[in-house]
Amino acid sequence: MFRIGMLTSGGDCQALNAAMRGVVKGICSKIQNVEIYGFQEGYKGLIYSNFKMLTSKDFSGILTLGGTILGTSRQPFKMMRVPDEDGLDKVEAMKHTYHKLNLNCLVVLGGNGTHKTANMLREEGLNVITLPKTIDNDLWGTDMTFGFQSAVDIATDTIDRIHTTATSHSRVFIIEVMGHKVGWVTLHAGIAGGADIILLPEIPYDIDVVVDAINKRKDAGKRFTIIAVAEGAISKEDASLSKKELKAKQAKNSYPSVAYEISEKIQKKTDQEVRITVPGHTQRGGSPCAYDRVLATRLGAAAAEAIMDGDFGNMVAVRNNETVRVPLAEVAGKLKYVTPTSDIIKEAKLTGISFGDA
Amino acid sequence: MFRIGMLTSGGDCQALNAAMRGVVKGICSKIQNVEIYGFQEGYKGLIYSNFKMLTSKDFSGILTLGGTILGTSRQPFKMMRVPDEDGLDKVEAMKHTYHKLNLNCLVVLGGNGTHKTANMLREEGLNVITLPKTIDNDLWGTDMTFGFQSAVDIATDTIDRIHTTATSHSRVFIIEVMGHKVGWVTLHAGIAGGADIILLPEIPYDIDVVVDAINKRKDAGKRFTIIAVAEGAISKEDASLSKKELKAKQAKNSYPSVAYEISEKIQKKTDQEVRITVPGHTQRGGSPCAYDRVLATRLGAAAAEAIMDGDFGNMVAVRNNETVRVPLAEVAGKLKYVTPTSDIIKEAKLTGISFGDA
């Protein structure tokens, strides 16, 4: 009997089910007696030994299904070593569940925080395999994470719709795009949606440069300006502050999100009306796009191979279109940022997009 | 020579271009020498004599194009009789433009405010034909307005995407849907998206009934509750206030929109996390759905017929799937509300949807 534990952790995204289907189909095509323990709502299920016994049938027909059939929750890494309200040591609890169920391995699908915890479990001696799940595409060690392209599609669709309104009304439109601390989704959706200005965390913006770009468009007879703003975008001044100073400053203002802050700045410095659109959680929802289904299926199958090879302690990743195994120790705690001097940024600038930086 | 003026006014929506294409194709198929004056940015173009000469070619290939090729702007009816900053009488200015250009008629596409002004122009002696354009579907005299079904599609897509996230996380999700003072878009998107609770302006909600519905779902083991809220939704207490009292009350609070108010109320009375999504302007944007293209094309052709019949002073409307002409005098200033006792509300309730009212 081969026993696999599986969990999805962190914010949900598209193709989680597709990836789990890949893992299970891969293993069950080669191994006869497999028991699958589906832990409910992320690490919580592992901590409190809350799971469902699943069979390969439960993973049939879920390739196109959004969300995760296991449920998920956020369990901050920094809280893992802090006993919970009942005094329970969460790490020991997870190890206990793993050993009690006599698991051969634990398959974890998640993003950055999830990988830190997964790496800790590896250090504690568990057989762990992870899959890179996040719309943010900020996981170090893989060219691409599943969920990303679907989120880009949705954010692009939002910009497309705003575009038709923009051509009808004379205004500045800000679309705030998800991505946590990195700008990948905003960069791609911004280019794909034909945004005039793209503001990313990796390229702190100068509001005067932004205003300049808006005014130049107006002077050239363009009726509108579209700005794609990453939720983590930051101004030059704020980027020069210490973490503590920044927190203090943010505590004083009361912008619901960064788009509102930038909107106010623009309205102070121009005579233009500004409209804000925040697609928010829709960027994580719905059926995965074809790209993500292929990627997730491939990574799932590659994880199955690694499991059958007995090669644990890795994240299954994609590099140059090939699936590879990257040691968790290398992945955990590192973010993959957009490089301000990369090809794609240079190309975007060449087509006239302003990043608010010069 | 036959001279037509045309303008689109108010917020933009899908199928404006499709409707204008229908008008122009209809007229040009029967009349040889037609001059089309496209007034820019709504009534503003008529007031300040800002127009483009267009030919039937300009209306070719725009059936699927979102927005309006004429541009639009909001010109509040109540400001029409108020001279502008230069002392210009706007009504006289519009009449002047109309007569100066020797127009045979003026085709106006717009919603409620637009129709009040159009009716006034009729009273002032102009030959006016209007088309019912609004995502809100609140125009009196027609079963349906174009833009409505496209907006329902987009709002439904938003609820669909949130649904997959909802099944993964245990939360209450509020989606705030457009619709101005009426609940048509919210009602249809709410039913189509499988919302558990739908809150409309026409059915003031009791927050305790809402909370009750949420708790009942939780008790029944459901992990989430989806609430579709119309932007004009109102509580029972607020609905009992005078306009003045309500304004005073709203001035004191600082909710960005109604969804935030309801979210706060729910969080006070339950232990559930609440997430808000506001698709906003995307509901007006992008290519019209097939339904709206057919409706807009039909109404455009029907308007062309009315023009060629010399039958002015009407809104072209659809009733029981037939196109009809409704006197502007009957339409102007009247809103079409959702009837709380109508079939569709009763049917929605029977399937278990709560409207927060009992």
Added chain:
Amino acid sequence: MFRIGMLTSGGDCQALNAAMRGVVKGICSKIQNVEIYGFQEGYKGLIYSNFKMLTSKDFSGILTLGGTILGTSRQPFKMMRVPDEDGLDKVEAMKHTYHKLNLNCLVVLGGNGTHKTANMLREEGLNVITLPKTIDNDLWGTDMTFGFQSAVDIATDTIDRIHTTATSHSRVFIIEVMGHKVGWVTLHAGIAGGADIILLPEIPYDIDVVVDAINKRKDAGKRFTIIAVAEGAISKEDASLSKKELKAKQAKNSYPSVAYEISEKIQKKTDQEVRITVPGHTQRGGSPCAYDRVLATRLGAAAAEAIMDGDFGNMVAVRNNETVRVPLAEVAGKLKYVTPTSDIIKEAKLTGISFGDA
């Protein structure tokens, strides 16, 4: 205990699951002890007593799901009275199953053929309620059937995509649209997709008129012509033949479908290249559009009401946006055709669309 039998028959379409969900949610919100017998694969399940016991949970979460969770099959009405290979009288078998299970009523979702059998079962004394399911919209007695608008959306999307290719290449494009013997889907998708020529069964075409319309476009400098053809489209000559003569003629030629026949005729009479696209079964597939979900939910709830009223022998229908009950005896065996002199045809012609008839 209240016992309901339910089945879906004929070709599948969108919103079948949405409709069944409406029925079940409606009944279970009012009646405590309900047993639901889901007959598998249409009347076949009733004949051979092949069913699954279902609970309201089985109908949760299927609002957006394409296909039918019960499966379906075609059981031609004219074969119903013919004993099957084992000598089984199918009508008696269905009655036997119904009575053996002590059903209170039978809910049938289907199109034309299905309704003939349903009416026969009513005549045989069963309590039958039907719902109008078909993409063809050809059911007599209802303004609209669910499935129709979703099929129109897909056929329109096909024409849209062909349009972009058409503008790049100089050709005639034929898109063959489903609809059985009637032209509803083709008419609506043709108008929505901006087809230049629309050919319907209800308006037999003259190939010379079609060729004329193509040539006129070419002479006017248009690079392409888009023709939307109903799968049941017919030429004037063929329409004048007797059924027998027509069958003999069709037996001789070997066109895979009507689009190929028309293509050949056009290529004989013009120098234009012709390309054919047949979206086929995709027109029945995928998640229902918002319109169909609302319609199906309403009809489902209305069927639940009828059942609880004990008012059987009807099809639940929609007329002027209200749900009504139409006696099966009136519905069975009648087709709802497009009227060649109706408003919508006249309006389409006014915008320049040729129906190949003059």
Added chain:
Amino acid sequence: MFRIGMLTSGGDCQALNAAMRGVVKGICSKIQNVEIYGFQEGYKGLIYSNFKMLTSKDFSGILTLGGTILGTSRQPFKMMRVPDEDGLDKVEAMKHTYHKLNLNCLVVLGGNGTHKTANMLREEGLNVITLPKTIDNDLWGTDMTFGFQSAVDIATDTIDRIHTTATSHSRVFIIEVMGHKVGWVTLHAGIAGGADIILLPEIPYDIDVVVDAINKRKDAGKRFTIIAVAEGAISKEDASLSKKELKAKQAKNSYPSVAYEISEKIQKKTDQEVRITVPGHTQRGGSPCAYDRVLATRLGAAAAEAIMDGDFGNMVAVRNNETVRVPLAEVAGKLKYVTPTSDIIKEAKLTGISFGDA
């Protein structure tokens, strides 16, 4: 004055306009006086000196537009050296047009055939830069071509829709996917759509293996089998024939396309009904997906850079997410096939997909 000639050749695809917009925006952001000669309908426009003078404005707003604003046509490479009916030497004619207009360079967007001709023009001394356009993704020298991902999306959507019908009816469904002589689109759409069997030109199929896979599914209680077939799929026997023998064999049969051939074979060897869907030209049409818009914009900008560097004779390509320049001499005449032993095929097989080969 800087003079650029531009043309799109071969079958149209998504993102052609996006790519040209990238080129023009890139150049016009750096060079003041640019003249753009848009040759009409591919090489034909260059041969017969049929062009439009375009400005950067003509390329504004076309990022999302399907098709090509220049039009296109197929001009087989092997016909280039054959004088046309008027005795015109086409190659000399193209050189003549190029020199007569005093062009600085010629930008060519196209697929395989197009690149052969482009390389010949380079050998004839013209400054040529090419961009890899094709839904087939079969161009040697680039990881990806634009158009491919959009075609995958559409083919996947087709399989998705068929899937819902498949779950309702017991049948075998064949979806025939475009891709010319290679299997890229079919492979990706097949995995993304959850096809059970995928047949590619690169992996000749054994019909008995295919039938076996179908029967195994039936025996396992699955009601349907989905087969994604590349239009260039070939059986083992046919793959072993010489080109001449194959042509002779194909001349004898009369299958409209490969799907019909395979369908007949399956129906001979099983008792299952088979349904065929051919999305055809829709796979090339409509607005490009976000992925293709980003890729095309990047390649366009990279082409602009190459032009401004005076570095001609290359195809602009993407490798490992970076844009590179690949000598035309290396690209011309080579096809990029799916490798039967590649990671993605192995992973697909591991998840249970049959390629009909063992």
